[in-house]
Amino acid sequence: MIKETLEKIKNQAIEELGEIGSVEALESFRVKYLGKKGSLTSVLKSMGSLSPEERPIVGQRANEVRAAIEEKLEETRASLAQKFENMKLASETIDVTMPGREVSLGKKHPLTTVLDDLKDIFIGMGYSIAEGPDVELDYYNFEALNLPPDHPARDTQDTFYINDNVLLRTQTSPVQIRYMEQHKPPIRIIAPGRVFRSDSVDATHSPVFHQIEGLVVDKGITMANLKGTLETFARKLYGEDTRLRFRPHHFPFTEPSAEVDISCFNCGGKGCSVCKGEGWIEILGCGMVHPKVLKICGIDPDEYSGFAFGIGLERVALFRYGIDDMRLFFENDLRFLNQF
Ligand code: DAH
Numbered sequence: 001m002i003k004e005t006l007e008k009i010k011n012q013a014i015e016e017l018g019e020i021g022s023v024e025a026l027e028s029f030r031v032k033y034l035g036k037k038g039s040l041t042s043v044l045k046s047m048g049s050l051s052p053e054e055r056p057i058v059g060q061r062a063n064e065v066r067a068a069i070e071e072k073l074e075e076t077r078a079s080l081a082q083k084f085e086n087m088k089l090a091s092e093t094i095d096v097t098m099p100g101r102e103v104s105l106g107k108k109h110p111l112t113t114v115l116d117d118l119k120d121i122f123i124g125m126g127y128s129i130a131e132g133p134d135v136e137l138d139y140y141n142f143e144a145l146n147l148p149p150d151h152p153a154r155d156t157q158d159t160f161y162i163n164d165n166v167l168l169r170t171q172t173s174p175v176q177i178r179y180m181e182q183h184k185p186p187i188r189i190i191a192p193g194r195v196f197r198s199d200s201v202d203a204t205h206s207p208v209f210h211q212i213e214g215l216v217v218d219k220g221i222t223m224a225n226l227k228g229t230l231e232t233f234a235r236k237l238y239g240e241d242t243r244l245r246f247r248p249h250h251f252p253f254t255e256p257s258a259e260v261d262i263s264c265f266n267c268g269g270k271g272c273s274v275c276k277g278e279g280w281i282e283i284l285g286c287g288m289v290h291p292k293v294l295k296i297c298g299i300d301p302d303e304y305s306g307f308a309f310g311i312g313l314e315r316v317a318l319f320r321y322g323i324d325d326m327r328l329f330f331e332n333d334l335r336f337l338n339q340f
Contacts, residue, residue, distance in 0.1 A: 002043060002050065002058050009039050010065045017072050023080055026073070033069055040066055110340040111210065111329055114317040115192055118212055121236045122190045125229065127214070130189040132175035134196070138165050140174035144296050145253040153252055158198045168196035172213035173253060176289075176308055179215065180297035185304050186218040192313070203325045210313035215289070217299060217306030223256070223288060226307035230260055230286065237316070238265045245280055254287020254308055265319070274322065281319060284311040 013033050020026050033040050044062055047055060108116070119129065132140070147153055157170035175191035191213040199205040216225065227246070234242045243263040251257040261282050264275035271277040286309035291301035314326050321340070323329075328336050 002046065003061060005043055006040075006058070006061055006065050009033065009043065010068060013040075013069045014072055017069075017076050020076055020080075023077070023084075026077055026080065030073060034066065034073075040069070107337075107340070109329075109337065110321060111313060111317050113340065114320055115210070115212070115313055117237065118233075118311070118313075118316070119190070119192070121233055122214070124236075125188075125232065127188045127190050130175055130179050130191040131193060132169070132172070132178050132191060134169060134194050135162065136167060136169035136174050138167055140177050141167060141169050141171070144177040144293070145173050146290055146292050147252045151252060153250075159196050160198060169193075170197050171195055171310060172211040173308070173310060175213050176215045176253075177293070177297060180217065180294070180299060185299060185306075187306070188216050188218075190214050201327060203327065206314070206326055206330060208330070209326075212311045212313060214286075214309040214311070215306065216308075217289065217294070217304055219304055221288075221305045221307060223307070226286060226288070226309070229307075230284070230309065234262050234283070237320075238262060241268065243269070249285065249287075251285055251287055253290050253293050255290045257285065257287035260284050260286055260309075266322075274319065283315060283319075284309050286310070 013029075016029060020029060030038075032038055035041065040062070044059075047058060047062070050058055123129075141159075142151070142154060143149070159170045160168045162168075172191050172193050172195060175189075175193070179187065179189055179191070192210065193213075194208060195211050196208055199207055201207065214229075216229070227244070231242075231244050234244055241263075242265060245261040245263075246258040247261065249257045249259040259282055261280035263269040264272060264279055264281055266272050266274040267279065269279040271279045275281050286307065289306040289308050294301040294304060294306070314329060317329065318324070318326060
């Protein structure tokens with residue numbers, strides 16, 4: 001009777017093992033048959049009821065059954081492990097022929113490229129870079145630059161007022177004042193930055209644009225130094241053949257003042273669509289620093305003199321790349337920006 005039970009257990013166990021598909025199921029199988037309360041164990045426990053002759057025979061058989069089940073169990077365990085290992089390897093396969101994911105590198109905005117070039121040119125001439133705040137006091141933006149409250153030139157530079165005394169700067173010229181308040185001559189700086197005016201957007205205007213201010217103050221600085229500096233700058237930027245034209249102008253913070261044109265780099269001065277038939281292109285304003293401005297900053301105009309200039313970055317970039325609409329710089333259209 002016990003012998004038959006043993007055979008039944010063995011056959012059933014072997015059959016069940018064949019169907020096991022997971023390590024967890026294998027463990028419950030082991031508990032079910034070989035555990036402390038397992039079916040094979042309980043058969044062994046009931047051997048006490050056998051006669052002394054039968055006991056060793058059944059005992060031996062029981063051990064054989066146990067060994068057979070254990071062997072098959074280990075086999076199953078091994079093949080399961082192998083199966084999972086293979087699945088894992090398959091799922092982790094690297095297809096080295098697969099195309100890589102493209103790393104898209106950003107690039108510099110054309111205005112940044114032009115600004116970097118300008119900085120390089122001036123740093124090469126011994127200038128350092130200064131900065132001032134975008135949100136500026138009326139005093140620095142206008143008053144200290146010899147534009148008192150009712151000065152008519154203020155009308156051309158209307159801006160956004162935070163209150164009566166605080167505004168978005170309309171020009172980078174206030175950096176001249178801030179710098180001269182803090183530094184004694186010799187001074188040789190450029191100050192690039194964002195400026196603001198309440199202009200409507202069109203092809204040549206934007207309420208936000210950029211300027212690069214220049215300031216040199218030292219003993220014996222003359223207009224000849226200004227001309228030489230600007231000529232060097234323009235030739236480096238637009239080519240060795242570039243000629244400069246100084247037209248008298250008025251800026252309250254310089255005396256004398258001038259606007260500077262360069263000979264058209266496209267037609268060489270003959271007149272074309274880039275220069276609108278003029279042969280010349282206006283690129284900046286400049287002049288000799290007004291003695292009043294030096295005095296306001298605590299610099300003695302009898303001892304020192306200086307020149308200053310203000311370049312419009314967008315204009316320089318428009319001409320550099322032959323672009324006819326400034327709005328393109330600010331629209332962030334990648335189809336445009338990717339061309340540079
Ligand atoms: N700040 C002037 C403007 O926005 C440009 C300028 C002209 C700057 C003459 C200067 C200068 O430093 O000397 O129109």
